Amino acid sequence: MQNFKTIYAPILKLAIPIMFIQLCQASLGLVDTIIAGQFHYQGLAGVGLGSNIWTPIVILFTGILYALIPKFSAAASNQDVEQIHTLLKQGRKNANLLALIGFIAVQGFAFSCPLFIDDAQVAAITKQYLHFIAFGLPGLIHMVLYRFLSEGNSELQPVVLTGVTLLLVNTFLNYVFVNGLFNFPQLGGAGCGLATALSIYIALLMIQFLTTRSLPSVFTAKPAIFKNEDCKALLLEGLPVGIALVLEVLALTALAFFASKLGTKVIAAHQVAISIAMVVFMIPVALSSAVTIRVAHCQGLQKPLITMKTGLAALKLASVYGLFMSGMIFLFSHHIVGLFSQDTEVIAIISGLVVYIAVFQLVDSVQIVAAGILRGLEEFIKPLIAVLFTYWVVVIPLSYLVGVKGWWVDQPSIETIWMLLSLGLTMAALVLGVQAYLQLSERLKAPSADPEQVG
Numbered sequence: 001m002q003n004f005k006t007i008y009a010p011i012l013k014l015a016i017p018i019m020f021i022q023l024c025q026a027s028l029g030l031v032d033t034i035i036a037g038q039f040h041y042q043g044l045a046g047v048g049l050g051s052n053i054w055t056p057i058v059i060l061f062t063g064i065l066y067a068l069i070p071k072f073s074a075a076a077s078n079q080d081v082e083q084i085h086t087l088l089k090q091g092r093k094n095a096n097l098l099a100l101i102g103f104i105a106v107q108g109f110a111f112s113c114p115l116f117i118d119d120a121q122v123a124a125i126t127k128q129y130l131h132f133i134a135f136g137l138p139g140l141i142h143m144v145l146y147r148f149l150s151e152g153n154s155e156l157q158p159v160v161l162t163g164v165t166l167l168l169v170n171t172f173l174n175y176v177f178v179n180g181l182f183n184f185p186q187l188g189g190a191g192c193g194l195a196t197a198l199s200i201y202i203a204l205l206m207i208q209f210l211t212t213r214s215l216p217s218v219f220t221a222k223p224a225i226f227k228n229e230d231c232k233a234l235l236l237e238g239l240p241v242g243i244a245l246v247l248e249v250l251a252l253t254a255l256a257f258f259a260s261k262l263g264t265k266v267i268a269a270h271q272v273a274i275s276i277a278m279v280v281f282m283i284p285v286a287l288s289s290a291v292t293i294r295v296a297h298c299q300g301l302q303k304p305l306i307t308m309k310t311g312l313a314a315l316k317l318a319s320v321y322g323l324f325m326s327g328m329i330f331l332f333s334h335h336i337v338g339l340f341s342q343d344t345e346v347i348a349i350i351s352g353l354v355v356y357i358a359v360f361q362l363v364d365s366v367q368i369v370a371a372g373i374l375r376g377l378e379e380f381i382k383p384l385i386a387v388l389f390t391y392w393v394v395v396i397p398l399s400y401l402v403g404v405k406g407w408w409v410d411q412p413s414i415e416t417i418w419m420l421l422s423l424g425l426t427m428a429a430l431v432l433g434v435q436a437y438l439q440l441s442e443r444l445k446a447p448s449a450d451p452e453q454v455g
Contacts, residue, residue, distance in 0.1 A: 003309070003313075006306070007306070007309050007310055007313045008313055008317070010294055010310075011287070011290050011291055011294055011310065011313060011314055011317070012290075014289075014290035014293055014294065015286045015287045015289070015290035015291075016286075017156045017160065018286035018289055018290060019282065019283050019286035019287075020160060020163070021147075021156070021159055021160060021163050021286075022282035022283075022285055022286050023279065023282050023283075024160075024163030024164060024166065024167045028166070028167065028170055028196065028199075030275050030278075030279050031167070031170055031171050031174055032047050032051065032174060032192040032195075032196065033047060033048060033051075033271060033272065033275045033340060034339055034340055035171075035174045035175055035178050035192065036178060036188070036189040036192050037268065037272070037340040037341045037346075038340075038341070038342070039178050039179065039188055039189065040188060040189070041264065041265060041268045041341055041343045041346055042119070042121050042122055042125060042189070042264060043125055043178070043188045043189025043190075043192075044189065044268040044271060044272070044340070044341060044346075045119070045122045045125075045260075045264050045265075045267040045268045045271065046121075046122045046123075046124075046125025046126040046129060046189045046190070047125070047126075047129055047189045047192050047193075047271075048256065048267060048268065048270070048271025048274075048275075049113075049117060049122065049126045049256060049257070049260065049267065049271075050125075050126045050129040050130050050133065050193065051271075052252070052256040052257075052271075053106070053109045053126075053130060054106050054109075054130060054133050054134075054137070055249060056246050056249045056250050057102050057105055057106065057137075058102070058137070058140060058141075058144075059242070059245050059246050059249050060242040060243070060245070060246040061098045061102060061141055061144070061242065062144050062242070062245070063238060063239075063242025063243070063244065063245040063246065064094070064098065064235060064238035064239055064242040065091060065094065065095065065098075065141075065144055065145055065148060065238060066148065066238055066242070067234060067237045067238030068087060068091050068145070068148050068149075068152065068234070068238075069148050069151055069152045071087050071152070072084055072087060072148065072149055072151075072152025072153060073152045073153070073154075075087065075152075076152060076153045076154070081217045081218050081221040082221045082222060082223060082224055083224070084149075084152075084153070084215075084218045084221070085218050085219065085221045085222070085223040086223040086224045086226060088145075088149055088218065088223075089223050089226070090226055090230060090231050090234055091145045091148075091149075091234075092142070092145065093231050094231050094234060094235050095141050095142050095144075095145045096138075097235075098141050099137060099138035099141045099142070100138075102134075102137040102138070102141065103134050103135070103137055103138060106130055106133055106134035106137055107130070107131065107134045109130055110126075110127050110128075110130035110131045110134065111127070113126045113127040113130070114127070116257070117260065118260065118261075119260075119264050122264055122267070125188065125189045125190055128187075128190035128193065129189060129190045129192060129193035130193065131193070132190065132193030132194045132196070132197050133193045133196060133197060135197050136193075136196055136197030136198075136199075136200040136201070139197075139200040139201045139203075139204045140200045140204075142204055143162070143200060143203055143204045143207055146158075146204075146207045146208060146211050147159050147162075147207065149211060149215070149218075150207070150211050150214070150215075153215055153218075155211070155214045155215060157210070157214065158207055158210035158211045158214055159207070161206070161210060162203050162206050162207040162210065165202070165203055165206055166199055166200070166202075166203035169198075169199045169202055169203070170195055170196055170199035173194075173195035173198055173199055174191065174192050174195040174196075176191075176195070177191030177192070177194050177195050178191040178192060178195075179191075244383070244384050244387070247384075247387050247388065247391065247392070248387055248391060251391035251392065251395065251396055252274060254396055254399075255270070255395075255396070255399055255417055255421065256270060256271065256274065258399055258400055258403060258404050258417060259414055259417065261404050262404070262412060262413070262414055265343065265345050265346050265349060266349060266414050268341060268343070268346050269346050269349035269350045269353065269414065270353075270414055270417075272337065272340040272341065272346070272350050273350060273353045273356075273357050273418065275340070276329070276336065276357060277357055277360050277361070277364070280325050280329075280361055281361075281364055281365075281368070283321055283365075284318055284321065284322070284364065284365040284368045284369055285368060287314060287317060287318060287321075287365075287368075287369055287372070288314075288368045288369045288371060288372030289372065290314075290372075291310065291311065291314035291369060291372045291373055291376060292372040292373070292375045292376040293376070294310050294314075294376070295307055295310055295311055295372075295373055295376025295377060296376040296377075298310055299376065299377065299443070304440075304443045304444045305444060307377075307440060307443060307444075308440040308441070308443070308444050311373040311376075311436060311437075311440045312437075312440070314369050314372070314373060315366065315369055315370065315373070315433065315436070317369075318365040318366050318368075318369035319362070319365070319366060321365055322361045322362030322363070322364070322365035322366060323362055325358075325361040325362075325365075326358040326359065326361045326362050327358075329354060329357055329358045329361065330354065330355075330358050333350075333351065333354040334351070337350045337351060349414065352414075352415055353414065353415060353418050356415070356418035356419055356421070356422045357418070359422045359426075360418075360421065360422055360425060363422065363425040363426045363428075363429040364425050364429070366429040366432075366433055367386070367425060367428045367429035367432050367433070370429065370432035370433045370435070370436040371383035371386070371432055373436040373439075373440070374432065374435060374436055374439060377436075377439050377440070377443070379435075379439060382432070382435050383432065386428050386431055386432050386435075387428070389428075390424045390425065390427060390428040391424065394420075394424045394427070395420055395421055395424035398420050399416075399417045399420050399421070402416050402420065403416040403417035403420065404417075
């Protein structure tokens with residue numbers, strides 16, 4: 001019981017609100033996939049490929065803006081509302097720049113879709129979907145800015161309420177535009193893009209209103225004068241975070257385009273598998289963020305025994321969660337697959353991937369939490385090297401050569417790609433788990449450490 005109060009409870013207190021926020025955000029892509037898939041498998045494929053293009057861009061920009069959170073938090077702890085307002089203005093200026101870059105990039109990808117998507121119908125759906133998304137991207141980037149402002153000031157209510165509203169509005173508008181209800185034209189899969197863009201701006205207005213109401217002193221404070229160099233420094237500070245976050249997503253994007261070489265229905269099945277995996281993955285992501293904060297906090301207080309117990313507790317939580325979700329996916333795979341598509345061939349392909357999706361949950365949970373422990377110990381390079389090696393040296397080359405080109409196998413298949421992905425993640429989980437344990441042990445054995453400091 002004492003361990004729960006001092007070790008597990010603080011982790012869960014941080015993790016549970018973040019889990020809720022992450023699940024709402026991840027569910028946007030899931031809703032697009034479900035509704036597009038129910039309409040037609042070509043819409044599912046088009047939306048899936050489009051999501052794999054714009055999601056890495058948003059994750060990169062989110063990582064760049066992430067550098068604001070500790071700065072907001074530090075200023076809030078000192079009740080320096082002028083500094084918070086100054087950081088907000090700098091963040092807005094950077095968000096404007098990122099919004100422009102993102103808009104141009106997504107529109108460029110939209111126009112080039114016919115060049116790299118073999119199926120003409122799927123290419124057309126992806127192109128129209130991305131055109132809509134490009135117009136929503138500036139709103140999404142500014143929404144992330146206000147989210148980080150709220151989180152940095154420990155005001156999670158605006159973020160939670162906005163997340164729920166965004167999910168509900170997006171679901172409703174998706175259903176309307178995809179199916180052509182209330183005299184709107186039937187847009188099919190492309191309607192998901194329009195629904196997402198409109199939902200984002202509704203959510204942006206909401207989070208602006210709620211944040212202004214919850215932090216009134218910030219918005220009435222007089223900001224300090226700052227130079228363009230200050231904004232540039234803030235961008236450069238966040239860039240490594242964005243690159244680290246986007247590497248894994250880009251790898252999954254590459255795997256999606258490998259799947260496109262195996263046929264339209266394979267694309268659809270692969271996208272369903274990724275959508276399931278990414279939503280389930282949001283819980284370990286939240287747990288990883290929480291353990292990073294807790295480990296760093298305990299390190300700062302020079303309590304190595306509590307630090308080690310916290311890290312090991314988080315790994316146990318990740319393992320239990322991964323095992324539980326693996327079992328749920330095995331037990332309810334047929335019901336889950338039926339939500340995404342009624343096409344018997346697509347369902348059959350996904351059913352063949354279930355074992356790999358289940359393995360994915362366990363090893364991915366462990367590796368992301370282990371990476372969170374290392375970041376809490378200010379070990380940023382090891383997780384980055386593990387991701388680079390696992391995906392870009394092992395999984396991506398072998399997936400192309402074996403899964404697409406058919407080297408060393410009788411026939412190329414999406415099952416081979418997922419098998420290699422699961423093996424690569426298992427390797428990353430082992431490496432990062434061992435590294436996290438060794439780093440925690442080193443700090444416990446350090447001459448300056450006082451193991452008795454457990455309170």
